[in-house]
Amino acid sequence: MSTEIQQETETTEEQSPEQIREEVAEDLSEKRREQIQEDLESAEKTVQLKVFRYDPEIEGKEEPRFDSFTVPFHRGMTVLDALIYARDRYDSSLTFRHSCRQAVCGSDALFINGQQRLGCKTQMGDLEHPVRIEPLPHQDVVKDLVVDMQHFYDQMHAVEPYFDPDELPDGELEEQHQTPENREKVKLSTRCIWCGACMSSCNIAAGDNEYLGPAAINKAYRFAMDEREGSDRKQERLRIIEQEHGVWRCQTQFSCTEVCPKDIPLTEHIQALKRESIKNNLKFW
């Protein structure tokens, strides 16, 4: 965008680089204002966004605040669409993660009107206005709506989330067959997109930093319940999930299940692993 403007601006030799920059900024903001005005006037309806802003690296912006943006509304508009409009037209420094825009990549889990939701999967029309958009709670904010996901990824990796069968099928081109019943059992748990909404909503994870969290336990469920992995591997998996900060921390508040954008029955999977763990340790002697 900056290159476009440079071409349009007439520069003379007397102007210092700062002056040029100021002029460019003014020109740009003037153009943007006109564009926004045009958009808002042509739109049938407009919506208000209240977006959490925070930038520790810029002087004067270290204090968290809320910025309001008025955005032209159209049918089918998602929260992500509105944010993209606000960034492109109002403030290019507005920062948020997004990628696929179709609830597959899991980048844009946000705290929208008091609930963890995916920006791309939430319709603006379904929300109360003004729409309040904040970064995920219980995670450190890097900038604006971007949170530090490292802890979440650490917990995910802690359950060794990869398929690891005891033995490989005979022929090189043979597939790892799974029974339809077994597939059905783990089907919902495979939907996880690592967005971190569940972890953010979980009260226990907020208080216990070592708790694996719903997403990681769901991953553990996906592999522990997979019959193609051998019994030795299952024992190892159960050892991970039944440790002190594993499944037993869950107090069935159902917050994770409520917010999961992929409708994974997380609490159900955690409870199933609790029972699995008991069955595994129960001895009649």
Place this chain on the structure above:
Amino acid sequence: MSQSYDRGTVESFGRWLEFKPGMWAWILHKLTGWILVGYLFTHIAVLSTATGVDPAAAAAGNDIYTTTLQSLEELLIVRFLEIGLLTVAVFHILNGIRLLFVDLGLGLDRQDVSFYVSLIMTALITLASLPTFLGGVL
């Protein structure tokens, strides 16, 4: 996860209105549980003052236990406290049954309904108990 800045309303306790049924069930279960623990100790403390034999009362055909309980029942506040205790205990029992089903993996997709059912049943049982308790029948 320590945070060096104020997230404002994001993590404030003022957001309790946004809690979902599962969270309410959890909070009420904890609360009623602690009330029952508190009651248990009070119960033992009060009743331990009513043991032993008072010869005078025994001669009149009354023992200390009965006299203590009768004098307690005469206080209106005690009758209201009894209603409160019943409400707390009934909810704790019903939600405890709900949690048993949750642990068994039964009806987890209907957990909000079962929470509402336990609330409604608690209210009905409390209402039904009102004449008995307010009448102060011992």
